[in-house]
Amino acid sequence: MKTLVLGASTNKERYSYKAIHSLVDKSHQVVAIGAKKGIAFDIPIEKEKVDFHGIDTVTLYLNPKIQEEYYDYIVSLKPRRVIFNPGTENPEFYKILEKNKIEYEVACTLVLLATNQY
Template sequence: MNKTTLIIGASHKPDRYANKAQKALTEAGHEVIPFNPRGGEIEGVEVRSDLSNVTEDVDTVTLYVRPSVLEDMVPTLIDLNPRRVIFNPGTEHEGLELKFVEAGIKVSEACTLVMLNTGEY
């Protein structure tokens, strides 16, 4: 059964990895919740601009923002109680990863696109 993925740092720009991941996740049958403070719409899906508006059961959070942007979001993301958080290349931060681990959330330093392509997602 495919689960819901929250994409932090969603982008409407086709050359961005967050955009490519959203397309690939959708094509693989996963529900996606794109998040970007700017809001809008990507590929016909509403982009959430406020994490407090995420009420769905989130299985995976995949990150496409630098650690300094992520830092203030961590408590809210922990409150969503996802099964796992994927730190895509360039988003890694040992201290922030530890906060998720301490909350009982699995952390992976990986690439969502590679995980999808290799069946590891």
């Protein structure tokens, strides 16, 4: 199962950075897109919308306004689910995902991983 961390950062204080660390630590395949290119835990952070294949989960670390430019991109990846981490809740996007038969969860990726519910 491959996870896309959207809103990834190389800043150790950011939750997206901590999520990449936890995902890698638990042997999940990870790809990442952020505002700036970089590397976190040997995972390259891309700046462009890369056509990744086999994405199971998209975990969001973008505020709802910024998410808008990613709606079509995320739907095009055909993930099984999208996780809306705290602060990313977006009822408008929930409707788009439902229409495209993509599951979503309002949850914290770090908590899901820590409690083996990921």
